[in-house]
Amino acid sequence: MTEVPPPTTGPAEASPENRPEIRTVVLGPFQTNCYIVCPADPKPGDPCWVADVGFEPKPLLDEIDRLQLEPEAVVLTHAHLDHIAGLLAFRRRFPHTPIWIHEAEADWLNDPILNLSAGYGLEITGPTPDRLLRDGEVLALAGEEWTVLHTPGHSPGGISLVHKRSPTAIVGDTLFAGSIGRHDFPGSDFATLAKSIRGKLYTLPDDTIALPGHGPATQIGREKLTNPFVREDSVSV
Numbered sequence: 001m002t003e004v005p006p007p008t009t010g011p012a013e014a015s016p017e018n019r020p021e022i023r024t025v026v027l028g029p030f031q032t033n034c035y036i037v038c039p040a041d042p043k044p045g046d047p048c049w050v051a052d053v054g055f056e057p058k059p060l061l062d063e064i065d066r067l068q069l070e071p072e073a074v075v076l077t078h079a080h081l082d083h084i085a086g087l088l089a090f091r092r093r094f095p096h097t098p099i100w101i102h103e104a105e106a107d108w109l110n111d112p113i114l115n116l117s118a119g120y121g122l123e124i125t126g127p128t129p130d131r132l133l134r135d136g137e138v139l140a141l142a143g144e145e146w147t148v149l150h151t152p153g154h155s156p157g158g159i160s161l162v163h164k165r166s167p168t169a170i171v172g173d174t175l176f177a178g179s180i181g182r183h184d185f186p187g188s189d190f191a192t193l194a195k196s197i198r199g200k201l202y203t204l205p206d207d208t209i210a211l212p213g214h215g216p217a218t219q220i221g222r223e224k225l226t227n228p229f230v231r232e233d234s235v236s237v
Contacts, residue, residue, distance in 0.1 A: 019166045020144050022211065025063055028055025030082035033213055035170055036064060037142050044068035049141045050090070050097075051075050051161065051170050052213065057086030061093045071097040072141060075133075077172025077213060078155040079108035080185075081117040087126035098130035100139075102150060105157030106132050116185060133159060149200045153193020154181030160201060167208040169220070175201055175210055177218035180229045197230045 023036040032054030039046050048069040053060065064071060071094045076083060079101060087099065087109070101109070108114040109126035117124035133139075135150035139161070149160040151174040158181075161170040173181035175197055183190040201210070206221025225231065 019168070020142060020163060022168065022170075023063065024211070025060040027053075027057055027060060027086065028082065030054065031214055032082045033211065033215075034060050034086075035211060036060070036067075036069070037144075038067070038069055039143055042067055042069060045070060047072045047142050049073045049075060052077055052083040052172070053086035053090045054082050055085040057089050060086070061090065064094070073097060073131075073139075074099045075139070075141070075161060076101040076105075076129075077160070077170065077174075078102075078158040079105040079115050080155060080173070081115050081120065081122065081124050083172070083213065084109060084115060084126050085117075085124050091127055099127055100131040100133055101129045102148075102157035102159050103132035103134060104150075104152070105155065108157070114187070151196035151200050153183060153190070153196045154188055155185070156187045158196070162204065162208075167205050168211065169201065169204060169208050170211045171201060171213075173213040175218075175223060175227075175230075176212045176214065177210075177216050177223075178227060179215075180227070181213075194230050202230075 021038050021040045021042060025034050027034050034054055035051040036048050038048035046069055049072045053074060074097055112118035112123045115124060133148050137148040139146045144163060147162045149162055151158050151160045154173045158172055158174055160174060180193060183193050202224050204220050208220040210218050210220055
């Protein structure tokens with residue numbers, strides 16, 4: 001389990017007192033980053049929410065219990081198998097926690113072909129989602145406002161979650177440090193992915209910390225300048 005580092009540069013709005021505490025728990029054979037978001041210096045009984053629940057979720061569940069937090073919601077960045085495989089185990093531990101996902105993937109949790117688990121010889125299904133999200137919605141989670149950005153391309157219902165005051169963005173498999181999400185799956189498309197990154201994520205402040213679904217955190221400004229797939233000065237799509 002790791003905590004998200006502060007930005008290396010940025011205005012006063014990025015000060016620690018404005019930043020929710022975000023704990024990263026890396027799960028399963030795909031090394032999926034799953035995030036626990038809670039108030040700074042969390043106390044027993046404080047609310048939290050979770051972004052994605054991958055394979056072998058016991059460390060994630062145990063961390064929530066260790067901190068004695070109360071999950072408000074599981075928010076899925078998308079419904080590929082490595083981000084949803086632990087949902088049933090999560091629901092067994094925290095049975096009343098709602099699951100939220102973008103409306104474009106409303107049926108994916110219970111379809112092993114769409115969520116790609118069938119291609120790995122698995123039949124992963126999850127609970128029916130409790131809420132379907134749309135682009136631009138503002139979610140009140142753990143006492144803070146997060147904006148939903150629809151960032152398809154890796155999958156049709158991919159979302160990023162933006163906390164403007166920090167600034168921080170949980171970007172799923174849309175953008176990685178020095179890379180981008182795969183776009184060779186059914187329902188994936190490079191042009192759509194590049195448009196999501198340039199049109200949504202690259203419009204965020206440069207000092208925004210981007211928390212991806214795999215690998216280390218990065219910053220939006222760094223990716224705009226150096227990402228070889230979607231540099232800001234590369235040809236527009």
